[in-house]
Amino acid sequence: MNTNNTVLKTEGLSKYYNPERPEEVRALRDVSIEINSRKITIISGPSGSGKTTLISILGAIDRPTGGHVFLHEEELTALSDEALALIRRNKIGFIFQDFNLLPRLSAWENVAYPLIPIVYKEKERKDRAVALLEMLGLGKRINHTSEEMSGGEQQRVSIARALVNNPEILIADEPSSNIDAKAIENLISILVDLKNKGMTIVLSTHDDAFYPYADVKINLKDGALIGIEHNNGGKI
Amino acid sequence: MLERHLNFLKVASENIIRYKGRSIVVVLCLVAILLPFITAIAISQGVKSQSLLSVEEGADIYLTYDQYGKNSAVPLSFIKEAQGIEGILKVVPRVIGRSFIGNYLTVVAGMPTDALPPSLSLEKGRIFKEENEVIIGASLARALNLDIGHSFTLDINKSRILKVSGIFSSKSSIWSADLVFASFNDAAEIFRMPGQASDLLVYTRPGYNARIAEVLSALHEGDKTQPIIRVQTKDLVRQYFNKGFTMKEGIFTALYTVAIAIAIPALLVVSGFGMGERRREIGIIKAIGWQTSEIIEVVFIENLLLSLTAAPMALLISFIWIKLFNGFLIAQFFIAEIGILPAFPVPARYMPLPLFLSFAFALVLTMVGSMYSTWRSAVTSPAVTMK
Numbered sequence: 001m002n003t004n005n006t007v008l009k010t011e012g013l014s015k016y017y018n019p020e021r022p023e024e025v026r027a028l029r030d031v032s033i034e035i036n037s038r039k040i041t042i043i044s045g046p047s048g049s050g051k052t053t054l055i056s057i058l059g060a061i062d063r064p065t066g067g068h069v070f071l072h073e074e075e076l077t078a079l080s081d082e083a084l085a086l087i088r089r090n091k092i093g094f095i096f097q098d099f100n101l102l103p104r105l106s107a108w109e110n111v112a113y114p115l116i117p118i119v120y121k122e123k124e125r126k127d128r129a130v131a132l133l134e135m136l137g138l139g140k141r142i143n144h145t146s147e148e149m150s151g152g153e154q155q156r157v158s159i160a161r162a163l164v165n166n167p168e169i170l171i172a173d174e175p176s177s178n179i180d181a182k183a184i185e186n187l188i189s190i191l192v193d194l195k196n197k198g199m200t201i202v203l204s205t206h207d208d209a210f211y212p213y214a215d216v217k218i219n220l221k222d223g224a225l226i227g228i229e230h231n232n233g234g235k236i
Numbered sequence: 237m238l239e240r241h242l243n244f245l246k247v248a249s250e251n252i253i254r255y256k257g258r259s260i261v262v263v264l265c266l267v268a269i270l271l272p273f274i275t276a277i278a279i280s281q282g283v284k285s286q287s288l289l290s291v292e293e294g295a296d297i298y299l300t301y302d303q304y305g306k307n308s309a310v311p312l313s314f315i316k317e318a319q320g321i322e323g324i325l326k327v328v329p330r331v332i333g334r335s336f337i338g339n340y341l342t343v344v345a346g347m348p349t350d351a352l353p354p355s356l357s358l359e360k361g362r363i364f365k366e367e368n369e370v371i372i373g374a375s376l377a378r379a380l381n382l383d384i385g386h387s388f389t390l391d392i393n394k395s396r397i398l399k400v401s402g403i404f405s406s407k408s409s410i411w412s413a414d415l416v417f418a419s420f421n422d423a424a425e426i427f428r429m430p431g432q433a434s435d436l437l438v439y440t441r442p443g444y445n446a447r448i449a450e451v452l453s454a455l456h457e458g459d460k461t462q463p464i465i466r467v468q469t470k471d472l473v474r475q476y477f478n479k480g481f482t483m484k485e486g487i488f489t490a491l492y493t494v495a496i497a498i499a500i501p502a503l504l505v506v507s508g509f510g511m512g513e514r515r516r517e518i519g520i521i522k523a524i525g526w527q528t529s530e531i532i533e534v535v536f537i538e539n540l541l542l543s544l545t546a547a548p549m550a551l552l553i554s555f556i557w558i559k560l561f562n563g564f565l566i567a568q569f570f571i572a573e574i575g576i577l578p579a580f581p582v583p584a585r586y587m588p589l590p591l592f593l594s595f596a597f598a599l600v601l602t603m604v605g606s607m608y609s610t611w612r613s614a615v616t617s618p619a620v621t622m623k
Binding site (some may be wrong): 056062063082085086088090094096100102104113114116117120121122161165 | 239240242244246254517520521522523524525526527530615617618620622
């Protein structure tokens with residue numbers, strides 16, 4: 001079913017590592033899902049179920065071995081690497097599991113980095129980065145490097161970087177795996193706030209703290225889709 | 237559009253500072269590779285320039301006899317024969333030979349005072365006047381601790397005690413360094429060549445050179461009792477020098493290019509310094525929306541900046557080494573038999589082409605060392621490179 005609200009869609013998606021070799025790993029097998037706009041969609045499953053692989057493909061960071069991925073009507077699997085980079089630049093913000101901040105840069109420089117090829121004035125880049133960091137409660141940490149910040153702070157820098165280009169979709173991979181309970185609470189309120197502002201959010205997690213806030217929960221096991229749950233006013 | 241590239245320029249400069257360790261290693265490697273090249277070519281150019289200066293100051297035609305294919309002495313009686321030829325202004329006899337003073341090899345030249353090179357300038361004393369008086373090069377004086385009024389003998393003829401009447405320096409330091417000038421007669425007696433000259437210096441009217449050379453060459457033609465005359469014009473000598481030096485520099489540059497090509501694998505390893513971190517960062521940058529071409533541009537600019545730093549640095553070190561330390565240690569590799577600390581000012585000229593070449597070398601090396609690995613990292617899926 002492809003509704004008008006569908007932002008991302010996969011058809012028969014598969015991802016095999018070391019295909020046709022004895023050490024072949026089938027990380028995803030024939031996964032077909034739809035992600036609707038302005039919703040929080042959780043991809044859930046135990047370790048090794050293929051959550052990170054699926055979310056990386058949805059975020060245009062990785063390519064599938066088979067199947068198709070569509071962003072609206074555009075087939076991502078048919079795009080060149082350079083076109084995929086533009087998709088990541090303009091339409092998708094990605095929060096990595098281990099944040100992936102550039103270690104030698106300050107918080108604001110990390111946030112502003114995606115803007116370098118498109119916003120030519122450094123002051124403008126810095127203003128945008130600082131505004132986001134302030135919005136996320138990091139106004140006093142803008143000149144600190146990642147080494148000087150806690151896990152929760154690093155994650156907020158990572159969120160700010162993902163948001164700096166005003167993406168349509170925010171994707172987060174295991175966002176609670178490297179932060180404490182208080183930071184998780186803080187993160188949930190940021191995500192809900194962003195959803196309320198109209199952003200589509202996709203996150204992979206097996207942390208049930210997120211489930212009450214999800215509109216849709218996609219369950220994976222051993223790389224296969226085993227169920228989709230919809231939140232119809234209650235909890236998933 | 238320009239602002240975009242200026243942005244990348246800024247990022248590249250900041251990267252060079254951020255990756256201090258890597259940048260310093262690359263620049264030092266480049267300097268180590270470029271320094272001998274720049275120095276060798278500068279010394280070669282310096283020697284060439286001084287050689288040509290000597291040629292310009294010299295006679296229009298050099299005349300010797302040819303014996304068994306080698307230069308041999310000319311009888312002074314030949315001067316009269318030559319002087320009658322139209323266009324010849326003067327013919328000056330010269331004796332030139334080599335002799336040790338103890339362990340020190342010197343060149344002894346005997347000629348009339350009015351034929352001495354114009355660039356020669358007396359630092360001390362006066363030109364030789366009396367019998368057995370000589371003038372000596374400043375570096376020879378320093379090396380042998382000789383001063384005005386001091387006496388010495390040449391190993392080739394110890395019976396003649398020579399007296400220093402003057403100490404000179406010359407623009408052509410390399411040729412005048414170990415030189416002893418004496419009167420023609422004294423030199424002829426030192427080398428036991430009475431009535432003969434090593435060669436004749438022929439000065440001609442402008443435009444007559446080639447024709448006179450032909451006439452002189454033909455003087456003994458048909459007379460089998462007379463030796464063959466060997467004539468070398470200034471143009472020919474100039475050509476020999478130019479050809480010789482150009483060939484030497486060309487061979488050196490070619491050998492250096494081969495050496496650099498061989499050194500590239502080593503540099504690849506060196507430039508891999510910090511590459512693991514770099515690869516991961518390229519993955520992150522790619523994942524947040526940078527395109528491969530943008531990453532390549534930044535790395536290209538980084539290499540350009542590193543090369544632009546390394547080439548002038550190598551030039552500066554070479555310059556200081558030659559000018560301030562007179563090529564201590566290094567000059568002996570490029571000028572034979574001058575020792576660790578040269579006794580005369582080592583000639584060196586820094587010309588634009590070799591400098592440009594050294595910059596190009598640096599750029600090629602850094603490009604080869606980094607562009608492929610950067611491109612490989614940039615076209616690999618960020619999911620893989622970020623791991």
